[in-house]
Amino acid sequence: xxxxxxxxxxxxxxxDFEIDGLDIASEYLEYDLNEWDEYAVEAAVQLQEAGHADxxxxxxxxxxxxxxxxxxxxxxxxxxxxxxxxxxxxxxxxLDVDAKARLLEAVVAEEEPDLVLTGVxxxxxxxxxxxxxxxxxxxxxxxxxxxxxxxxxxxxxxxRELEGGVEEHTEVDLPAVLTIQTGINEPRYASxxxxxxxxxxxIAPKTLADLGLDAxxxxxxxxxxxxxxxxxxxxxxxxxxxxxxxxAELATVLREKGVGAE
Numbered sequence: 001x002x003x004x005x006x007x008x009x010x011x012x013x014x015x016d017f018e019i020d021g022l023d024i025a026s027e028y029l030e031y032d033l034n035e036w037d038e039y040a041v042e043a044a045v046q047l048q049e050a051g052h053a054d055x056x057x058x059x060x061x062x063x064x065x066x067x068x069x070x071x072x073x074x075x076x077x078x079x080x081x082x083x084x085x086x087x088x089x090x091x092x093x094x095l096d097v098d099a100k101a102r103l104l105e106a107v108v109a110e111e112e113p114d115l116v117l118t119g120v121x122x123x124x125x126x127x128x129x130x131x132x133x134x135x136x137x138x139x140x141x142x143x144x145x146x147x148x149x150x151x152x153x154x155x156x157x158x159x160r161e162l163e164g165g166v167e168e169h170t171e172v173d174l175p176a177v178l179t180i181q182t183g184i185n186e187p188r189y190a191s192x193x194x195x196x197x198x199x200x201x202x203i204a205p206k207t208l209a210d211l212g213l214d215a216x217x218x219x220x221x222x223x224x225x226x227x228x229x230x231x232x233x234x235x236x237x238x239x240x241x242x243x244x245x246x247x248a249e250l251a252t253v254l255r256e257k258g259v260g261a262e
Contacts, residue, residue, distance in 0.1 A: 001052060001053050001054060001114040001115065001174075002053065002054060002055045002056075002057065002111065002112070002113045002114055002115075003044045003047055003048070003053045003055070003056045003057070003113060003114070003115045003116075003117060004057050004058075004059060004107070004108065004111055004113035004115070004116045004117070005037070005040050005041055005043075005044040005056060005057070005058050005059075005073075005078065005116070005117045005118070006037065006040070006058070006059055006060070006104060006116070006117070006118040006119070006130070006131070007033060007034065007037040007040070007041065007058045007059070007060045007069075007070060007073050007081075008033075008034040008037055008060060008061070008062070008119070008122050009031050009032070009033065009034070009060065009062050009065075009066040009069040009070075010031070010032060010033075010034045010122055010123040010124040011024070011029040011030065011031050011124060012029065012030050012031075012032065012123070013028055013029055014028045014029075014030070016028075017029075017229075019227050019228065019229065021227075022093070022224050022226070022227050023227065024227075031065070031066075031068075031069060032069065033069050033072055033073065034119055034122050034123055034124075035119070035123055035182060036119025036120050036121055036122070036123075036180065036181070036182060037073075037118070037119040037122075038119075038187040039119065039180050039181070039182050039183070039184050039185060039187055040117040040118055040119050040180040041058065041073050041076055041077075041078060041187070042076070042184075042185045042186070042187040042188060043117055043149060043180050043184060043185060044056045044077075044078070044117050045076060045077035045078065045188075046185065047115075047149075047151060048077065049077075050151075052151045053115075055079050055080075056077065056078050056079050057078070057079060057080055057081065057082065057111055057113070058070060058073045058074070058078045058080075058081045058082070059081070059082040059083075059084065059104065059107045059111075060081065060082070060083050060084070061083075061084045061085065061089070061095065061100060061103055061104075062083065062084075062085055063085050063090065064083075064085070064205075066083065066085075067083060067203050070083060070203055071195075071198045071199070071201075071203075072190055072198075074194075074197075074198035074201045074203075075190035075191070075194040075195045075197070075198035076187070076188055076190050076194060077188075077194070078201075079201065080201055080202040080203070080204070081201070081202065081203040081204070082107055082111070082203075082204050082206055083203055083204070083205050083206065084103050084107065084205075084206045084207075084211070085205065085206075085207070086207035086208055086209075088208055088214075088215040088218060089103075089208065089218050091215075092215075092218040092219070092220065093223075093224060094220060094222055094223070094224045095218060095220065096127075096220045096221070096222045097127050097129045097130050097133050098133065098220070099217065099218045099219070099220050100130050100133075100134075101130060101133040101134045101136075101137050102137070102213070102217045102218075103208075103211070103213070103217065103218070104130070104134050105134060105137045105138055106211035106212060106213055106217075107206070107211065108134070108138050109138075110211070113175070114174050114175050115156070115174060115175065115176055115177075115178070116131075116134065116135075116140065116175075116176070116177040116178070117177075117178055117179075117180055118130060118131035118134070118177065118178075118179050118180065119131075119179065119180055120144065120145055120179045120180060120181050120182075131144065131177050131178075131179035132144055132177070132179065134177055135176070135177035138177075140175045140176050140177045141172045141173050141174075141175070141176040141177075142172070142176060142177040142178065142179075143156070143158045143160055143170060143172045143176070143178050143179075144160065144178075144179045145160050145161045145162070145179060145181045146158045146159065146160055146161075146178045146179060146180055146181060146184065147159050147160070147161045147167075147181040147183055147184045148184060149178065149180075149184065154173060154174045155171050155172070155173055155174065156171065156172045156173075156174060156176055156178065157169075157170075157171050158170060158171075158172060158178065161181055237253065
């Protein structure tokens, strides 16, 4: 069985940053593997270690810079990776859910996996719908927000986290797409040996043409028109001084607000 796991490099902005056009200036950004995808990677590697999977392949959509992040997934046990990018994708700007699903659909057609794992959502855009949208496009069964997973033959037995703290126990026939929730496992740290081995593992670059697509595949009805840091409106009071002084000042304010008054 082959498992395909989607991974995404996400950016985290520094506490103080500046906006450059329609994005945060690059010098204020730090890049890392999306948190939810770390759990999906761990789930995939555990399936291989348990003898359910013969191969684990990761796929990411991103420029060459993302290979450093992808190497971390390889260092944790992923066998090889596919990276999709070209000038047309770069020029498209914001990739919405449909665009991402179209690109991933083409990779699925090439790789022919039995199981696709994605993170529930991404730290940056928070779309949270790519996995389900992909399942619809490729005609796979699916389950979202999976926080427990067992495979028995051609069936995935899953627990799903629903609204209001409700959990659903269900079975999904393979091939399937599962979106993985944080907490399903404990993502491992990349060992020194794994990091060294990751340097020789394949990351295959793919363009739209390689996947049989053209620029229309990344066309979107979404357009980013502006980015700005919202103004904060706060009447917070900051007390300065030692503990005794600040405690007395706080007590005075609370009494004035009627807190503790009879």
